[in-house]
Amino acid sequence: xxxxxxxxxxxxxxxxxxxxxxxxxxxxxxxxxAVMFVVSRLVVAVNTVNLASMPDPWTSIGTxxxxxxxxxxxxxxxxxxTRVTALYRRLSGxxxxxxxxxxxxxxxxxxxxxxAGMQVYSTTLGGWAVPIAxxxxxxxxxxxxxxxxxxWGSALAANDWVAWGFSSDTDTALTITAPTITQTSATxxxxxxxxxxxxxxxxxxxxxxxxAPVTAGNANAPxxxxxxxxxxxxxxxxxxxxxxxxxxxTDRRRASRQPPARGxxxxxxx
Numbered sequence: 219x220x221x222x223x224x225x226x227x228x229x230x231x232x233x234x235x236x237x238x239x240x241x242x243x244x245x246x247x248x249x250x251x252a253v254m255f256v257v258s259r260l261v262v263a264v265n266t267v268n269l270a271s272m273p274d275p276w277t278s279i280g281t282x283x284x285x286x287x288x289x290x291x292x293x294x295x296x297x298x299x300t301r302v303t304a305l306y307r308r309l310s311g312x313x314x315x316x317x318x319x320x321x322x323x324x325x326x327x328x329x330x331x332x333x334a335g336m337q338v339y340s341t342t343l344g345g346w347a348v349p350i351a352x353x354x355x356x357x358x359x360x361x362x363x364x365x366x367x368x369x370w371g372s373a374l375a376a377n378d379w380v381a382w383g384f385s386s387d388t389d390t391a392l393t394i395t396a397p398t399i400t401q402t403s404a405t406x407x408x409x410x411x412x413x414x415x416x417x418x419x420x421x422x423x424x425x426x427x428x429x430a431p432v433t434a435g436n437a438n439a440p441x442x443x444x445x446x447x448x449x450x451x452x453x454x455x456x457x458x459x460x461x462x463x464x465x466x467x468t469d470r471r472r473a474s475r476q477p478p479a480r481g482x483x484x485x486x487x488x
Contacts, residue, residue: 220342221379221461223429224250226412227335231391239417240316245338248311251346253339253457255383255413256303256319257425258332279304282353282453284385298421300385300452306349309338335413335427337381345464354442354454359387364443365454372458374404374435379459381429382442383413385452389422392446397428399456401440407431 225245241254254276283301319334350372354365363384374380380399386392397409413427428442442454 219377219461221377221431221459222340223410223412224338224340226337226427227415229411229414230416231414239320239332239334240318241334241336242316243313244336246309246311246313247340248309249341249344250309250311251339251341251459252307252309252336253349253381253459254305254307254334254336255425255427255455256305256332256334257300257383257385257423257452258303259298259300259330259385259387259421259423276305276307279306279349279457280351280353280455282355282455284355284357284387284451284453298387300387300423302383302385302425302453302455304349304351304383304455304457306457308346331417331419331421331423333415333417333423333425335383335415335425337412337427337429339379339459341461343461343463345462347460347462349457349459351455351457352440353456356451356454359451360449361447362443362445363450363452364441366441367439367454367456369439370437370458373437374401374432374458375460376432376434377461378432378435379429380406380432380440380456381412381427381459382454382456383428384426384442384444384454386416386424386426386450387422387452388448388450389416389418389424390448390450391416392424392426392448392450394426394444394446397444399428399430399440399442401436402438403434404432404436404438404440405434407433
């Protein structure tokens, strides 16, 4: 049983000014799992920002938003809080090109922005458990980042992976070093940055994505951190990725362990 990272949106340097917001499919293959982190920023009431148009069958896992904002450039349009939402989708292999989503935040176009980073994973077991998430924030607009999340609703285990995303309240492309995930009595493999997608269309912001395999797990609260010289703040969300046998294969395995039926015939799965 092995989970592997296949492809991601990538470490982008150029600041986009896109609206509506396009996301290019990457790493497409049947049975793979795509995790997407969407960051939105709105000058007014960030907690009312919604993904107004998101193609099915993306499923939301959770959302976090920070409790303070920073006016990066001294202009009204660059003020406001940031929000990060995690979604997942089991890929059919037929996805191609790109898809578009919009915001429904009630702000003027110059006062809202969004961007997304996708991370795609493969499995040798052929199926996926429903992802779960924990969230945290770092409200200090300063260098570096450290977000203490809540405890997991179900314990991490060896061979799981954790993928996480940060929002940032600046469209400056951060140079990030030493990204970490720490969790008391749990251990992780190498942390890798997968995404950096800045957008300066309205209220400047960016999304950053990371992941790491779990080598020993529990349900304790993780802390997500990185080092960067650029001042920023925002929210964080971490997603547990777990592979499992597809339902049909699980049923076959259970059936194969049934005792012989009457007459000596062995029960079988149909």
